[in-house]
Amino acid sequence: MTRDLVTPYAKLRADTVARDRGLREKVTTLEAAADLIKDGEHVALGGCHMSRTPIAMLWALMRAKRKDLVVSRSIASTESDMLLAAGTTKHIITSWFSQGLIWGVSKVMRHHMEHKLARYEEWSHMSMGLRYRAGAMGIPFIPSRSMMGSDVSKELGADFKTMTCPFTGEEVVALPALNPDVAIIHVQRCDPYGNAQIDGLQFMDIDLAMAAKRVILTTERIVSNDFIRRTPDQTRIPFITVEAVVEVPMGCAPHECYGAYEPFFDHMDEYADITTKDPVKGMQDYLARYVYGPKTWSDMLSELGMEAVLDACRRGRSVYND
Amino acid sequence: MTKHQPKGATFTASELLAINAARLMTDGQTVFAGIGVPLLAATLAQHHACPHLTILFEGGVIGPKIVPGELPPSTNEQRCTRRAAMVLPITDVLLLLQRGYVDLGFMGGAQIDRYGNLNSSFIGGPENPKVRLPGTGGGNDISSLTNMIVAMKHEKRRFVEKVDFITSPGWIKGRDSRAKSGLPQGGMWRVVTDLAVMGFHEETREMTVLAMQAGVTREKVQENTGFALRFADKVEVAEPPRREELETLHHLDPDRRFTA
Numbered sequence: 001m002t003r004d005l006v007t008p009y010a011k012l013r014a015d016t017v018a019r020d021r022g023l024r025e026k027v028t029t030l031e032a033a034a035d036l037i038k039d040g041e042h043v044a045l046g047g048c049h050m051s052r053t054p055i056a057m058l059w060a061l062m063r064a065k066r067k068d069l070v071v072s073r074s075i076a077s078t079e080s081d082m083l084l085a086a087g088t089t090k091h092i093i094t095s096w097f098s099q100g101l102i103w104g105v106s107k108v109m110r111h112h113m114e115h116k117l118a119r120y121e122e123w124s125h126m127s128m129g130l131r132y133r134a135g136a137m138g139i140p141f142i143p144s145r146s147m148m149g150s151d152v153s154k155e156l157g158a159d160f161k162t163m164t165c166p167f168t169g170e171e172v173v174a175l176p177a178l179n180p181d182v183a184i185i186h187v188q189r190c191d192p193y194g195n196a197q198i199d200g201l202q203f204m205d206i207d208l209a210m211a212a213k214r215v216i217l218t219t220e221r222i223v224s225n226d227f228i229r230r231t232p233d234q235t236r237i238p239f240i241t242v243e244a245v246v247e248v249p250m251g252c253a254p255h256e257c258y259g260a261y262e263p264f265f266d267h268m269d270e271y272a273d274i275t276t277k278d279p280v281k282g283m284q285d286y287l288a289r290y291v292y293g294p295k296t297w298s299d300m301l302s303e304l305g306m307e308a309v310l311d312a313c314r315r316g317r318s319v320y321n322d
Numbered sequence: 323m324t325k326h327q328p329k330g331a332t333f334t335a336s337e338l339l340a341i342n343a344a345r346l347m348t349d350g351q352t353v354f355a356g357i358g359v360p361l362l363a364a365t366l367a368q369h370h371a372c373p374h375l376t377i378l379f380e381g382g383v384i385g386p387k388i389v390p391g392e393l394p395p396s397t398n399e400q401r402c403t404r405r406a407a408m409v410l411p412i413t414d415v416l417l418l419l420q421r422g423y424v425d426l427g428f429m430g431g432a433q434i435d436r437y438g439n440l441n442s443s444f445i446g447g448p449e450n451p452k453v454r455l456p457g458t459g460g461g462n463d464i465s466s467l468t469n470m471i472v473a474m475k476h477e478k479r480r481f482v483e484k485v486d487f488i489t490s491p492g493w494i495k496g497r498d499s500r501a502k503s504g505l506p507q508g509g510m511w512r513v514v515t516d517l518a519v520m521g522f523h524e525e526t527r528e529m530t531v532l533a534m535q536a537g538v539t540r541e542k543v544q545e546n547t548g549f550a551l552r553f554a555d556k557v558e559v560a561e562p563p564r565r566e567e568l569e570t571l572h573h574l575d576p577d578r579r580f581t582a
Contacts, residue, residue, distance in 0.1 A: 048398040049398040050396065050399060075459060095458055095460070096458065096459035097456055101395070101396060105455060110454050114454050120457070124462035124466075125380060125458065125459050125463055126413065126417065126463040127463075129416060145420050146420070146462055147462055148466065149466075150489065151443070152443065152462055155487075162504065202412075203398070204411060207411070256399055256400060262401075316400070
């Protein structure tokens with residue numbers, strides 16, 4: 001599927017106008033939300049690295065055998081390993097891709113990239129953020145001052161362009177706006193209409209929501225609209241951008257959700273062991289056990305184990321202990 | 323990393339890096355720190371000469387206070403936010419670099435060359451890479467927009483004539499090639515290793531040895547470098563780690579997760 005690097009403005013506006021943006025309930029299931037995403041679409045993932053990763057929604061997409069998605073994220077971790085191994089995507093746009101510094105370079109990422117089974121399109125971290133921001137602003141590009149002189153820019157070929165500033169005459173980068181088809185974002189709480197509050201680190205999620213043509217929210221809990229209206233200053237994502245709301249407690253497991261649970265570190269160690277030993281079979285075994293095997297998301301959590309869940313929650317809530 | 327460790331020393335190479343890097347900071351500066359040795363160094367500096375040093379994390383954190391024994395595993399998890407002054411979106415914390423609020427960027431490196439260019443993307447080049455590395459993250463932004471300190475092991479395979487891929491630009495091809503590439507600000511400032519502390523020649527921008535760790539010879543530094551190094555007119559001997567510096571590091575990382 002060929003796509004415009006920058007969504008034509010008329011299409012961007014028309015897609016938004018065509019959506020029902022009324023204040024309506026959007027609560028649904030993971031399975032029904034997965035049906036809102038079509039093969040080949042550009043899906044942007046909220047959170048960053050091992051934080052507020054919308055794992056449960058991705059779990060549903062892998063089970064639904066969605067394929068050929070273009071996936072973008074600020075920093076990619078094990079969720080993107082899983083999407084590659086499940087065949088959900090062959091094209092990841094991000095700035096850094098590995099499980100995490102303390103586990104070394106991801107063998108799954110390496111396997112797919114070194115054997116040219118998939119493409120890792122690399123932009124600098126700020127450039128990823130500014131591309132989403134330009135998308136959120138409804139402008140076709142945004143000037144910036146990094147990536148010049150590097151091979152990261154050369155590797156992007158015609159997608160990387162510089163221009164002369166019309167005011168100062170300086171050479172600046174023109175970063176193309178990124179308007180994903182769908183943004184999948186996990187939050188601590190939102191109301192049934194999709195007014196979402198985010199605790200702690202916001203990453204690029206607000207720009208993601210504003211840039212995307214539609215947003216799927218997963219949430220630790222659904223609160224009432226009155227709850228939201230008592231503290232509207234805490235609302236980070238407005239309902240008008242949101243297409244679906246799914247309540248999924250522990251929806252980032254085994255990654256982190258700020259103030260609720262930290263990463264499941266023992267599980268992440270095991271994951272690193274399995275995938276380092278054999279990035280192909282090890283990964284398929286992992287998917288069979290944690291993605292395809294469990295009948296429900298709760299079954300997946302049972303597979304992680306009650307001890308591990310409670311430990312992650314105890315550490316997660318500890319930010320409020322001081 | 324123990325091979326360069328002088329006999330009877332009671333510190334590791336990582337500790338040596340952290341301590342030498344910490345001494346390069348100036349009180350009152352704002353520092354963008356990566357995980358591991360960079361964060362340890364910045365926190366160590368705060369405990370000694372630089373109590374007014376501000377740390378920034380790429381995940382979107384201004385002024386965190388690191389809890390001893392709870393060093394964050396990345397700059398994006400909740401442990402990074404402990405007692406911070408502010409959390410903000412990733413894009414906005416990175417934009418502080420572009421705006422000019424950041425005095426120093428501080429990170430580790432996989433491969434560096436004569437002009438301080440860093441590679442964290444491909445070993446063996448992008449067409450047929452031997453290893454696909456994780457990539458730039460904020461590395462390219464930090465090195466494009468501010469002055470950089472890099473801390474890394476001094477090994478011939480890491481100190482190469484020309485990096486396979488410039489992920490984070492140093493002085494590019496030397497002389498004024500960085501500014502001509504559209505990067506008028508910042509640049510590679512210091513490289514700290516277990517053997518030496520290096521800077522870059524003011525005109526040619528070639529890597530230049532400024533100081534060597536105690537007991538290390540010029541020959542040894544050169545042997546472990548894949549290109550001809552320059553040596554400053556007067557090469558200093560770095561002061562060995564002080565007891566109080568090592569004590570602070572042990573306190574910060576009691577399990578030796580980042581200092582082993």
